[in-house]
Amino acid sequence: MPTKPALTPPAVRPLALAGIVLAIAGAGFFATKGIVIKLALAEGIDSVTTLTWRMIVAVPIFVAVGIIYYRRQLTTAPTGTRTRLTLGSLLQVLGVGVLGYYVASFLDFQALEYITAQLDRLILLTYPFFVVLLGAIFFRRKITVQMVTALVLSYVGIALIFAHDLTIEGEDVLLGSLLVFGAALAYAVYQLLAKPLIDRMGPQLFTSIAMSGAGPAVIIHFLLTHPMSDLAVSGNGFALMLAIGTMSTVVPAYCISGAIGLIGPERTAIIGNISPLVTVALAIFILGEPFTIWHAAGTALVVFGVWLFTRKQKPKTKVLEEVTSA
Template sequence: MLKRVTTRLWNSPSTLLVLCGIFWGGNAIASRLAVGQVTPLTLVFLRWVLVLAVLWPIYGSEVRAHWPEIRKKLPLIILMASLGFTAFNVLFYVAGHYTTALNIGILQGSMPAFVMAGAFLVHGTRITLVQFLGVLITTIGVLVVATRGNPSTILDIDFNFGDVLMLVACGLYAAYTVALRSRPVMPGAPFFSLLALIAAYTSVPLIAFEAVAWGLELPTLNGVLITIFVAIFPSCLAQIFLLRGVDLIGPGRAGVYMNLVPIFAAILAVAVLGEPFALYHGIALALVISGILLAQRTPKPPKPIAASSRKTQARPQSNH
């Protein structure tokens, strides 16, 4: 019975990818719950150590087998792990000390705009008018959150510090996403394991700095539980489910499901943390989701001219 259920789950891309959205939405909640329980730098370090402990015994041999390909792009891989995994998560969890989980979830909707801009600048990927409008709408939604629905805040440059950190974090993760196009040719799971290894190493100087500057603060019992949740669900399971979903339906269709992250983050923030849901949150959420969906639309290819029509056009005119 259990085997049949797990088999059906493993072969259901929609279920797997919806779970990804829930897990990553839950990560925003974890960033708020972690305040006072585990420091951001400790959480990032322990997160990747736990991920590594789970994945490396499974995929370490495959990483070693692909070393010739890895060595050619090792500087890029180190940069990707440092920005997309270490720096992103440090800023993500520090932002949780200054802004709400609701804002963190909604501000993650800025990632598609950053990714699209980066793909255009780095790879020359063409942006259609519809996609540009989608990015514009998404950006407006992000500004609604950052200004708390008060446009005059833009003139005062009085953004919440946590919101600014979250936007910078999204920009870093977008850079990582754009760089994925240049990653070595190897399966996704071993590559993710390699990134986790590098992220664990690059987290060591941060935890050492924290120990010297403020003293090493051990996590509370709740902090340990939060760390375990973050390592298992937003990290291991979400990444494995995403890889499987991409294998089943392709990256384009799988990417649509990532639009669920701001929605689940908003729902969980209200349900779990009891955070107030203001009108501007609803407006921003609607703008972000609408903009993302619009930005992901691709132009339909022109319909081929029917054979009969071509014959009609090619037929010479009568001289009657």
């Protein structure tokens, strides 16, 4: 009687492997934002100038991609699925973009003038909890025991790091933490308002229009608070300005978009949870930030709490947020 050939595990499909690589790259590049801002501060470039340069570099790229995408889908997409912009939807996206890319980003960038990149990233990571709380208040969405447990774990972790840093840095830690909590709250409101618009027109077109609204708001803020000469940076400063617009903004956006297309939103979201760990590692080795037992315990609690929170949640929203992240 002939024997059956031994079964061998299927090889990882090249496209799936490419998707995993893109998801890891997107999470890693996204994690560099706080590091680049800190390095810019060390060069004497304040957070508003850095945010302005981010828009100067990134907005033209996003807008060009959005125009190409919109024209292509008008000509190639089936008639019933084509997205046609109206004045109303355009104004909505522009307004939401100001909230997510200007207000939330400004508060986050400002916070980094007062607190470590580690604490900033971990606090900002908890914005999904604000989404749930706002959903419960305004839309009567259900809050489960799992959500409450995840929230408590994450904020206990933040409290450990906050208490440790407060004893060393003093009131600056309190101010910086309040700023980044404000950024997280603004970003949560942004997500609630952005999701139906993203579902309607897709992340590429939404991001292009949203950035187009936030860009002028950021530049106006800069002109009202800074002389134009502050944009004149050179050497390391100029390299950092290019990095914040490309490596920390444009590159991760398209890496994550590509990953979603290749491996789906769920696997991309799970891989994306490495982002805060990358920030912590970079902050220690590049910025020389302290990492004590309190930081280790706090980081572990926050990451576990966020993982617990998203474990049985639909990850699509979370991934789209990374694509259009502040």
